[in-house]
Amino acid sequence: xxxxxxxxxxxxxxxxxxxxxxxxxxxxxxxxxxxxxxxxxxxxxxxxxxxxxxxxxxxxxxxxxxxxxxxxxxxxxxxxxxxxxxxxxxxxxxxxxxxxxxxxxxxxxxxxxxxxxxxxxxxxxxxxxxxxxxxxxxxxxxxxxxxxxxxxxxxxxxxxxxxxxxxxxxxxxxxxxxxxxxxxxxxxxxxxxxxxxxxxxxxxxxxxxxxxxxxxxxxxxxxxxxxxxxxxxxxxxxxxxxxxxxxxxxxxxxxxxxxxxxxxxxxxxxxxxxxxxxxxxxxxxxxxxxxxxxxxxxxxxxxxxxxxxxxxxxxxxxxxxxxxxxxxxxxxxxxxxx
Numbered sequence: 001x002x003x004x005x006x007x008x009x010x011x012x013x014x015x016x017x018x019x020x021x022x023x024x025x026x027x028x029x030x031x032x033x034x035x036x037x038x039x040x041x042x043x044x045x046x047x048x049x050x051x052x053x054x055x056x057x058x059x060x061x062x063x064x065x066x067x068x069x070x071x072x073x074x075x076x077x078x079x080x081x082x083x084x085x086x087x088x089x090x091x092x093x094x095x096x097x098x099x100x101x102x103x104x105x106x107x108x109x110x111x112x113x114x115x116x117x118x119x120x121x122x123x124x125x126x127x128x129x130x131x132x133x134x135x136x137x138x139x140x141x142x143x144x145x146x147x148x149x150x151x152x153x154x155x156x157x158x159x160x161x162x163x164x165x166x167x168x169x170x171x172x173x174x175x176x177x178x179x180x181x182x183x184x185x186x187x188x189x190x191x192x193x194x195x196x197x198x199x200x201x202x203x204x205x206x207x208x209x210x211x212x213x214x215x216x217x218x219x220x221x222x223x224x225x226x227x228x229x230x231x232x233x234x235x236x237x238x239x240x241x242x243x244x245x246x247x248x249x250x251x252x253x254x255x256x257x258x259x260x261x262x263x264x265x266x267x268x269x270x271x272x273x274x275x276x277x278x279x280x281x282x283x284x285x286x287x288x289x290x291x292x293x294x295x296x297x298x299x300x301x302x303x304x305x306x307x308x309x310x311x312x313x314x315x316x317x318x319x320x321x322x323x324x325x326x327x328x329x330x331x332x333x334x335x336x337x338x
Contacts, residue, residue, distance in 0.1 A: 054238045057088050058114035060106050061095040062121040062131055063219060075120040075217075075224045082228055085246040086239060087297055088116065098122055103134035111211045116235070118228070121219030125177035135210050136185035144186035145179065146196055152204035153182060184208045185216075199230025207231065241297070248299045250306065252292040253324050254315030258283055264312045265292065268305075275301055284321070291321055 059079050065071040076093045083090040091114060096102040103122075110117045122131030136143050157178075159166035166174055184196055185208055197207040207227055208216040215231070217224050236242055254261060258281050269279040277296035284290055292313050294302050310316055318324055 052115070052238070053240055054088055054115040054235060055240060056114045057083050057090045057116040057118070058110040059090065059093040060103075060110060060117070060119045061093065061219075062098060062103060062119055063095075064098050064128070066095050066121075067097055073120075074221050075219065078221070078225050079118055079228065082232075084249075086232070086235065087241050087246045088235075088239070089247075098128045098130055100130060100134045100137070103131060104138040107135045107138045107210075107214055111214050115213060117214045119214065119216050120224055123181060123216060123218055125180050129180065131216060132180075132183060132185060132208065135208075135214060135216060139185070139187075139211050141185045141187055141210070143183040146182050146184045146186075146206065148196065148198075149182040149184065149204065149206050150179065152198065152206075153178065156202055156204045181205075185210045197231070197234070199227050203227070203230075247295055247297055248302055250294040250302055250309075251318050251321060252309055252313055252315050253289045253318045253321075254292055254313035255289050256314055258290055261292065261313045268309065268312065272296075272301075272305065277302055277305075287322070287325060289315070289324065 057079070059076050061073050061076055063071065066073050073095065080090050080093075092110070094106055094110075096106055107117075107119070119131060119135070122129050122134075133143060154168050159174075163174055166172070168175065184206065187195060187210070190212070194212070195209045197209060198204075199207065203223075203226065205218055205223055205227065210216065217227050261281065265279055265281055272279055272294065275296070275298060277294055277298065280293040280295065282291045282293070292309065292315070294305065294309065296302055306317055316324065
């Protein structure tokens with residue numbers, strides 16, 4: 001069987017048609033020539049990070065359909081909640097097109113700047129799914145048919161009803177397309193188990209890890225969320241707080257306009273932010289109350305501020321935004337300032 005898969009891998013290396021999509025036109029399913037690779041001299045100083053503490057994160061949402069308004073991105077919001085629950089600071093979220101140059105630039109920059117990077121989208125079977133090839137090129141890597149992924153695909157994926165005669169043993173355009181999803185960036189210097197992760201026994205989709213900190217995930221929200229949750233046990237030992245208690249958020253409801261509490265919050269931030277506590281203020285349009293927040297990890301210090309902040313904003317602590325709203329708060333405040 002593996003000899004047959006090797007034949008299929010060679011079949012995959014044939015050039016694709018010259019699609020109108022600029023980046024996809026340059027695609028080679030299994031690049032082997034130097035003309036398709038980025039030489040080490042072309043790569044910025046982004047040597048593979050060593051395993052260490054994960055304190056910051058970045059997210060790259062890849063997809064023309066998101067930028068074109070056809071699809072609403074929910075994955076970055078899920079990642080934000082996931083990071084917050086673990087105490088990881090999500091520092092940046094970017095939405096970029098299915099464009100090789102954009103993916104290469106974003107991947108290199110985020111890998112250099114953040115401890116943990118997640119990408120979403122662009123790893124399907126069609127010509128515009130170019131995430132694997134682009135991130136491989138960003139770090140001078142080849143794509144390699146990952147046989148464990150193929151074996152899991154065969155076991156857990158089912159041919160579409162429109163492909164009743166599909167066969168894993170017979171070369172076909174459908175098989176070529178499916179195996180694109182098993183062509184992963186490969187770094188010969190890194191153990192396979194550190195660059196292709198399976199988070200569930202019955203899920204064939206791998207997490208391809210590149211440059212030790214870029215985690216390539218699919219864009220389908222249900223699968224994205226499942227894989228991200230499955231990564232948690234691998235992430236916990238590398239957190240500042242291995243118990244994964246996460247960040248702490250305190251909310252205050254205030255009847256005052258933001259402009260009225262601005263001076264106090266500025267002074268409070270000057271005291272609190274050096275201690276790792278961020279002070280925020282958020283208007284609630286159409287309501288008579290606004291929200292002030294404290295976010296950080298020093299719970300004892302933050303709790304010590306509760307009485308002072310409640311007095312400073314002439315409000316009260318709440319557990320959930322809007323919990324103290326009343327029925328007469330339905331009129332939009334026409335004179336609301338921010």
